[in-house]
Every structure is written in C-alpha cells, then in structure tokens.
Amino acid sequence: MVAIDMTTASIIYVTSFVILLIGYLTAISSKDVIRLLISLEMMFGAVFLALIPLFSVAVLANAAFGIAIVTIFTSSGELLILIAAIGILDRQKRDIHTKVIKMGGDRV
C-alpha cells in the first residue's frame, strides 16, 4: 500500500489535471455529441482521481467515501440522461453533429 506524501499527492493531482484538461480539449474540439459524452466521462474520471488525497485525512475518510459514492451515482445518472438526449437528437434532427444544434435564446 502506498503512503500519501507530498510527492504521491502531486502525482495524483498532476494526473488528474492532465486528464481534466484533455477532457476539456476533447469537449471543445468535438464535432459530434458522442465525442462530447466521452469527454464528459473523462472529466468525471479526473474528479474521481482528485478525491484520493481526501481519504488520507483520518477524520474525513468516511466523508470522502460518501462523496465518492454520491459522485459516482450522480455522474452516472447525468450521463444516462445525456445518452437519452443523444437518441432524441438523432430522432429529431437525423444527425448527431453539433453543427445541427442551433442556439435558441430570446427574441427581441
């Protein structure tokens, strides 16, 4: 088992930030909604990784596990709704590319 020290925490945080930034770049560069879904899952993976050092604080270990459970189930539900939205978008527009999605907004 690895003890958490500053070096270990730095490795975890750097990995988490790199995965998060790659997720951001994938989301910004995406041309279809499936790539957007994949990038969101990557970002949640980065969030899971950033939770690990919280477990090393003895009084917060149980709270950290509770946060991990809630995060995993909440993100799963959110992604499930996005998958349904992709299906509905395909039925309505016959296309899943982001260029077919037009901004709404108020009309003056």
Place this chain on the structure above:
Amino acid sequence: MSIELLVLIALAGIAVLSSLGVLLSKDNFYSSLYMSATLIFVASIYAIFNLQPVFVLIVFIFVGAIGIVTVAVAATYRSDPESQFSKPWAVLVVITAAVVGFAIYSYKMLNPNLSFGMIEFELINFMSQSEYLILVLALVALVVLLLLSVLKMVAWGTDD
C-alpha cells in the same frame, strides 16, 4: 523510490496516455474504448491505495454500465472518421496546464513539511454492512428508475 510509487507512476502514466488516445483517435468507437481504459486505470489507482470499495463502484457502475453504453452508442453511430482536434484550443490548454503545474510545484516548495498521512479507510467504519448494502441497493434502484424514465422519454421522442 519504492516499488509502490513506481506502480503508481506507471498507472498514472498509462491513464494519461489512454486519455491522449481519446483526444487523438479519429473514430468515436476507439475513442470510447480508450476512455474506458482511462477510467479503469483511474480505478486501479484507487486499488493500490487499498480503497477497493471505490474501485468496485467505479468499474462496475461507471465503466460497466455507463461506459459500455457509451461504447455501444459510439459503435451504433459510426461515421467516416475525421480528426476532432483543435490546434488553437490546444495552445490555450497547454498554457493552462503550465500555470496549474507551476501552482502545484510552488505549493510543494512553499510547504515542504506538509504531510497527508496514511490512508486507513475501513468499510466497516463507514456504516454497518447491512446499512451499506441497503444504501447501495437504494442507489442502484434509483439509477434503474432513472433508466426507465429515460426509456419512456426516448419512446415519447419516437411518437413525435
């Protein structure tokens, strides 16, 4: 350098390489496979810290359910592969990464004696085993209910 630290560095490195595969792959199908691999390596990092309950939740719920559905959706909507990598945004992301990297480095330099302590999480201390099972069952039931309402939503979309 201990062997555990080497394993951690190796797992973190493979996770970052897999996430790069997501970005650079032109086909969404392979991209989703790389994404699943990234999440499994992230879960493996939990495992080497003796946090097996979180490993199981990530692998079974996140990768096993949502990840596999994503792979199936990506395989269903397969089209001509095209590059989805924006170079102008990549420059901005690299600048952000440099700023964040410097912040972590300077924090380490300014707080050399900062210690975190050992991870000593025991599932039995979180709540009793029966309560934990009920909690997970309730959360899984909520996800199933959400799935059913999503199916109904998609079915309504078909009628329109």
